[in-house]
Amino acid sequence: MGHKLLAFFFILICIPGLFAFTLDPSKNPVAVGSNVTISVKDPIPITVGSWLYESSILFMWYSEDLISGSNQQAGIQFNTTTFQLTLSSVTLKSSGKYALNALRPNNTRAEITLDVQEPVSNVTADVSMTNLVEFNDTVTFTCNANGTPLWFSWQKASSAVTAGGRVQLNNNGRDLVISGVTRYDEGPFQCIVKNNISSELSVQKTLNISYGPSNLRITASPEKMVYTSGSAISLSCSADSKPSASFYWMYNGNPLNVNSWSYNLTDTTQNRTGLYTCAAQNAVTLRYAVVSKTIRIVDPISAVSVNPSGSPVEDMPFNLSCNVVGPVDSIHWLKNGTYLYADNTITFFSGNSTLSFKKLALTDDGLYTCAASNAVNNIESQAYNLMVNYGPVNTTATGPDVVAEGSSVTFNCSSVSRPQSQYSWYFNGSMVAVGSVYLTAALPRNHSGQYTCMAFNNITGISSSASVQLTVLAPVSNVMVNMDNQQPIFNQTFTLTCTASGDVEHIQWMKNSVKMSDNSRITFSKNNSVLNFNPLFLNDEGLYQCDASNAVNNMTSLAYDLKVSYGPWNITISGPAVEAVGQNMTFSCSANSYPTSQYSWFHNSSMVGNGSVYVTAALSLTNSGQYTCMAFNHITGGSSSASVQLTLKYPVSHVIVNAGNQSPIFNQPFTLTCAAIGDVEHIHWMKNGTLLYPENGITFSTDNSTLRFQNLSLNDDGHYQCVASNAVSNMTSQAYDLMVNYGPWNTTIKGPIMAETGSIVTFNCTADSRPQSQYSWFYNSSKVGNGSVYVTNPLTNSGQYTCMAFNHIANSSSSASVQLTVIDAITAVEVISDTLNPLASQSLKLKCDVKGHYDTLYWLRNNQSFQPSDRVTFSADNTTVTFTYLKTADDGMYQCVAANPVKQHASNPYNLVVNFGPQSVQIIVRPGIPPKLTCQALSQPPAEYHWILENNTVVGNQSTIEIPLKYILGSNYTCVAKNPLTNVTVYTSQVIDYYNAAVSVQASVVMMALLALLLPVLEEWL
Secondary structure (H helix, E strand, C coil), X not given: CHHHHHHHHHHHHHCCCCCCXXXXXXXXXXXXXXXXXXXXXXXXXXXXXXXXXXXEEEEEEECCEEEECXXXXXXXXXXXXCCCEEECCCCHHHCEEEEEEEEECCCEEEEEEECEEEEEEEEEEEECCCEEECCCCCEEEEEEEEEECCEEEEEECCEECCCECCEEEECCCCEEEXXXXXXXHCCCEEEEEECCCCEEECCCECCXXXXXXXXXXXXXXXXXXXXXXXXXXXXXXXXXXXXXXXXXXXXXXXXXXXXXCEEEECCCCHHHCEEEEEEEXXXXXXXXXXXXXXXXXXXXXXEEEEEECCCCECCCCEEEEEEEECCCCEEEXXXXXXXXXXXXXXXXXXXXXXXXXXXXXXXXXXXXXXXXECCCCEEECCCEXXXXXXXXXXXXXXXXXXXXXXXXXXXXXXXXEECCCEEEEXXXXXXXXXXXXXXXXXXXXXXXXXXXXXXXXXXXXXEEEEEEEEEEECCCEEEEEECCCCCCECCCCEEEEEXXXXXXXXXXXXXXXXXXXXXXXXXXXXXXXXEEECCCCHHHCEEEEEEEECCCCEEECCCEEECCEEEEEEEEEECCCEEEXXXXXXXXXXXXXXXXXXXXXXXXXXXXXXXXXXXXCCCCHHHCEEEEEEEECCCCCCEEEEEEEEEEECCCEXXXXXXXXXXXXXXXXXXXXXXXXXXXXXXXXXXXXXECCCCCCEEECCCCCEEEECCCCHHHCEEEEEEEECCCCEEECCCEEECCEEEEEEEEEECCCEEECCCCCEEEEEEEEECCCEEEEEECCEEEEECCEEECCCCCCCEEEEEEEEECCCCEEEEEEEEEEXXXXXXXXXXXXXXXXXXXXXXXXXXXXXXXXXXEEEEEECCEECCCCCCEEECCCCCEEEECCECHHHCEEEEEEEECCCCEEECCCEXXXXXXXXXXXXXXXXXXXXXXXXEEEEEECCCEEEEEECCCEEEECCCEXXXXXXXXXXXXXXXXXXXXXXXXXXXXXXXXXXXXXXXXXXXXXXXXXXXXXXXXHHHHXX
């Protein structure tokens, strides 16, 4: 033993390095009598180590030797495989520090302090007293319990009790003291005792606290300010009290000999009004309280009416009286539903029971009511309709002032009066009719005179009268306008006369239905019967009427249409002053004249035609000269003439634009010429349909026949036309399409500047030019092709490629060059695996083999970027990918891509399939005759199966076999699943217990290869 301890401490001294681990107790703190296991987190093999309690050794070990310490406690077990320490049935003495020292292969130490506690038990709560009086008594609760450690607290119902005010917590919370208890302190109360491993509550304690009476109140049903006589009233008294209070009642301070919480009044009368008092007393608290309530009882009003003092007459005094049956507190008067108040016209007497009008007015009309009220009801009287009698006033008589002889007349009389007036009619002092309406007979001319109406009110005794003055006339007829034998001629005098029958009092002239008035040229004579024009003007034309009238009728004549003769004036000829030889010509002549003039035509003083229009034959040069038109009015006798001078010319034709043998070239002079046949008077030029003016290097010859460009520019492109014209014609030439030749300019080459050896490159050459340029290609100054596109032969060397563009019209050329760099090509890219059959949990390397120079290299998985991870690393140059251990999740298509400045070259995909298994081997029993057994397993590639009966007899080499009937009961079948690539074999067995079994059993697996080979795959499937 001694030499083992010596060796142990020698090893302790010589251990190199440190590594970290921690201790994990199954529970901490721990209840007395329970078991606890202290485990090692992140365990590694510890070949030399020790367990210590405080400073005493419990166990130590090195190599395969285990030594127990001299102070080892009973019930402590040590697991040499997992290094766990198990303590059984711990006691309070088991508390303390436990340490694990690992000495080899590395030196480290882990500690943990174990806390063993005694559970809480036997919790009781005691109370000093339970029957208390509110505000008088103090109570103390005391809590007792077993266990270590102990923490005390209190709760009331479900709420925690805290110290403050009347509440104190003493002796570390063990004692709860409540001073001056209230009714809200009854509880229930419980003591709560806790420690780290348990807690327990005491039995609930409840207090019985007597209180009151308080909040004493009387309730009346029904609740009213004032009650009507005969009402039934119930009074009830309530108070907060424990135990319940006793009650008795008083009326106006006198006992009622009623000892109950309620008191009822029935068939009440007004003399029961007074103060009712309730008194309450608590027999335990010995406290006393009283409360009072006033009850008022009043008789109701039964009837109200309004009575007048006499008949109401305007400007006379008048009274209304309000008669009420029952007690009255107040009376109010209303007119048309609105309250009345005393003013300078009305007053109130006898407590408002009389309404007095000092002097009635019509505005006093209305519906009058009086409203009487007391504390329990109010009644409003029926309305008295006051209507003030007055009149008659504003007597009026209506009827015509003038009537036609033989007509009957209606007169109307009215006045303002209440009641309605009585009416009488008088003519020149004699009574002729009774009633408000008077209809006469047919009246002769001698019944002109005064008609009078008299109105009389039999209530007020007042009368009033009004009169109408009537005149009887003969009516007007046969009204007409005459002009005699006159002719209305411009600037001469003219007269119209109005004639009529009957008593004509007025004549009014109208023109075009508008009344006329006289002026310095137009006058009226003979009482307006004659209308004089001195002289006539053209604006006097119109429809003239005269209107003859008197007081009873009027009549308007038929219209006389006045047309003033004049002219001829303002004679004009319309027609050309210049015309083309060989054309027909039309002249038109017009003059202002009424009636219309007659026209005659003259050529050089010789008459050639009549009428307002003259059309010539085909014209020759002899038809030039003066053409005259003469107009004559046969009513006015006037005439007038006008002339026009005609000139004949040959028309313009064959207008063309010539450019000669010139070619329009950019920045060189150019000339266009306009040629035409006929009497050309004017030439102008147009470009694209718009007039052209000399500017910006463009000039014209004196007669505009030549257009000169000093130096052509591209802006001069366009359609050019010349227009030749004279007074009788014009012609526009066909467009000359000017397109300025230019270039080549801006010669450019499109194509790559770098390519791989052996590749073929296409160059495109473009240049701005009119006409299209011709292109030639040169390689290092040697011509190699023609055309705008040049395709090279397979490339071998770098060099300069030049494109030359040539314009054969402008006789100019331009060139551009590009330097092509040829680099070595990447000829092949391939992914190479370091193993033919990748296995799960084993490593794998994929290498990218590139033939040719490249700048960058990267990897793809399933056409997505592939990056390093915790199991996958890349070499520094990215050419090698290393899987530290394979998983089935690594399956996929892998490619490497090598790139140079010209192109990216991707390898053919490498299809990675991770081989694994077999796993999850199970047997399924399929009932039937005969029954069948099926063996299933997860495996890549698929597993090979064979079956063994319990006597080691091979009975099948497929996944499914049939069970012979003699082997159905009690036979043990074993399925052997083997992966032909990984050489892993797994066994699973099934005992056939009963018929129609269909149970899938997960068998025990016996591995014939390394378990480490399958662990990563098992992790994925689990």
